[in-house]
Amino acid sequence: MAGHIQDRWFRTETDSEGKTARVKTERHGTGLRYRARYIGPDGTEKSKSFPDRQKRLAEQWLSNIEADMSRGAYVDPAAGRTTFRQYGEKWLGGQTTDMTTRTTVEVQLRRHAFPYIGPRPLDSFKPEHIREWLGALEATLPKSSYRRVIFNTVSAVLTAAVEDGRLLKNPCRATSVRAPLAGTPRVRPWTAERVFAVRAALPERYRAMADVGGGCGLRQGEIFGLAVDAVNAETGWLHIECQVKVVNGHLVFSPPKRGKERDVPLPDRVAHVLKLHSEKFAPVDVSLPWLRPDGPAVTKRLLFSLAGGGAVRRTDFNTRVWKPALVTAGVIGEPKLGERHEAAREHGMHALRHFYASVLLDAGENIKALSTYLGHGDPGFTLRTYTHLMPSSEGRTRKAVDEMYSISHPE
Numbered sequence: 358m359a360g361h362i363q364d365r366w367f368r369t370e371t372d373s374e375g376k377t378a379r380v381k382t383e384r385h386g387t388g389l390r391y392r393a394r395y396i397g398p399d400g401t402e403k404s405k406s407f408p409d410r411q412k413r414l415a416e417q418w419l420s421n422i423e424a425d426m427s428r429g430a431y432v433d434p435a436a437g438r439t440t441f442r443q444y445g446e447k448w449l450g451g452q453t454t455d456m457t458t459r460t461t462v463e464v465q466l467r468r469h470a471f472p473y474i475g476p477r478p479l480d481s482f483k484p485e486h487i488r489e490w491l492g493a494l495e496a497t498l499p500k501s502s503y504r505r506v507i508f509n510t511v512s513a514v515l516t517a518a519v520e521d522g523r524l525l526k527n528p529c530r531a532t533s534v535r536a537p538l539a540g541t542p543r544v545r546p547w548t549a550e551r552v553f554a555v556r557a558a559l560p561e562r563y564r565a566m567a568d569v570g571g572g573c574g575l576r577q578g579e580i581f582g583l584a585v586d587a588v589n590a591e592t593g594w595l596h597i598e599c600q601v602k603v604v605n606g607h608l609v610f611s612p613p614k615r616g617k618e619r620d621v622p623l624p625d626r627v628a629h630v631l632k633l634h635s636e637k638f639a640p641v642d643v644s645l646p647w648l649r650p651d652g653p654a655v656t657k658r659l660l661f662s663l664a665g666g667g668a669v670r671r672t673d674f675n676t677r678v679w680k681p682a683l684v685t686a687g688v689i690g691e692p693k694l695g696e697r698h699e700a701a702r703e704h705g706m707h708a709l710r711h712f713y714a715s716v717l718l719d720a721g722e723n724i725k726a727l728s729t730y731l732g733h734g735d736p737g738f739t740l741r742t743y744t745h746l747m748p749s750s751e752g753r754t755r756k757a758v759d760e761m762y763s764i765s766h767p768e
Contacts, residue, residue, distance in 0.1 A: 360395025360422070362415050391415045395422055397433060405434065432480060432525050439523060441482075441514070442475030448514050455611065456604040456649045465507045466514070469494060474511075479524045482515070484531035491537065504537035543745055546715035547708050551688065558685035563669075563678055565634040566661060570709030571716075572627040574731050577706040578602055579613055581669045584657040585640045590628040595621045597732065599657060601668045607650040608668050610657060613732055621730050635660060643668045679706060714739075718746050 366385045371377050389406035393415040397403045403422075407415040425431040445466050452459050473490045474482075491508065498504050512529035519527050528534065547555075556567035566580050575583070578600035587596045598618045602611050612618065641662040646652040661669055680698040683689045692698045710731065717727050724747075728739035 360393060360419050362412060362419070363392040363394060364390065364412075365392055366390050366409070393419050395419060398426065398431060399433075403434065430525055432522055434480070438478045438480065440475060441477050441479060442471045444479060444518055444523065445471065445475070445514050448517055455616075456609075457602050457611075460605060462510055465510050469498070469507050470511050479515075479518050482524065482528045484528045484533050487511075487528045487531070487534050491534070495537075501538045505539055508536050544711050544714075544742060545703070546711040546746065549712075551686065552709065552712055554686040555682050555688065558682035560678060562638055562664065563661065563674075565630050566706075567709060568627045568630045570706055571712045572624055573621050574710050574713035575621070576600065576614065576710065576732070577671060580706070581659075581661060581671070581674075582610060582657065583660050585635070585660060586658070588623065588628070588631060588660070590623065590632065593623050593625070593628070595623045597621060601645070601671075603671060604648075605650055608645050608670060609648060609650060609652065610645045610655050611648050615732075615734050617732050617734065619729060619732050631660065638662075641666050675705065711743075714743050715746050718743060 365388070366382060367379045368382050369377050370380050390409040391407040391412050392404055393407065394402055394404040405415075405418060407418075422431070449459070449463055449466065452462070454462075470490075473493055474486060477486060490511075491504070494504050494507065498507075508529065512527060515524060515527045515529055518524040529536075552567065552571050556564055556571075559567060569575050569580050569583065570577075573595055575595075575597065579597055581601035582599040583595075583597075584599060587598065589596070596618070597613055597620070599610055600613055602609055604611075640658045640660050642656055643659050643662060643666070644654050644656045645668060647655045659668065663669060676698070680689065680701070683701060683704055684691050684698070688704050689699050689701050714727060714731065717730075724740050724743075725736050727743070728736040731739060733739045
């Protein structure tokens, strides 16, 4: 048996003749009698106390500790008493992802996990606690896809706790725990008519944004951060190396998503639109910190800016510019007096990227090239997102035969 058990009510003394006798200690009759002690894998002493008449329980506890150590399932009891909130805070501090991602994950934990399971010690977690938490989460967050994101974040924290020796198993991975559904509806790209209707409804200062989004597939932040030196009309390419993001309420410059710089074909029509835009709305030098609010200042000569100078902020633009344009174009309804515009996530500026993808796929562009132009990290993701938009084999057959007839027999 690992360790030993100390009886704190008695001690053994040896007299001058070498005889031993059990003598009551000053603690006799008070407090917990037995103290089970052992040396943990980290070389430090661990212990647990038991009351009078429970020496057998102390022995069983030490035996279980020894068995856990031998099969590699040992968890430090003191570490296991750390609460989910305490460990989650430490886990957050050790994340090395970009500031925006860390902020998003922190919001998920603070709003939707810590208030429910934050006070619970790690070693007390069971699958039933995760099921109860998911039930409470469903009552406050009806959107399954967002609940799944939060669930995955909590699972990541508990996985780290297992790897750090603070938890034996991740309860989120129990067979009785069902993760919220991903909820990935099919992308329904806008028609060209809708794209140009929204474009016409935008203020003239921002109208060319629709051309860059729908004609080059840039993300919203990449459009806001598009600099003059990123546009090369002579070679017909855009070099995407920067975007404008909001980090902890502050605007910053940062690399594109996942740090992936890329080159995107610049169609002649879009290049012409940007030229006209620059002549009417002169590019502006904008200085913002790099990556984080306290980062070094970087200056970019931006094609799109506020009327008074400065970079465009996503939330303000969506509320004051984009959604009113959607109303004018008939995409969403006019809000009632004193109310906000309706939620229309599927009709955000990202819809321009979906339109761009649909146009390229319809023209026969391959998935790998499209994935590169969109800045996706994995062509498989692009395929899963847009596979239903790819022309079917029978469609290509009809088109090929029709084109052959139109060339051979125009009549």
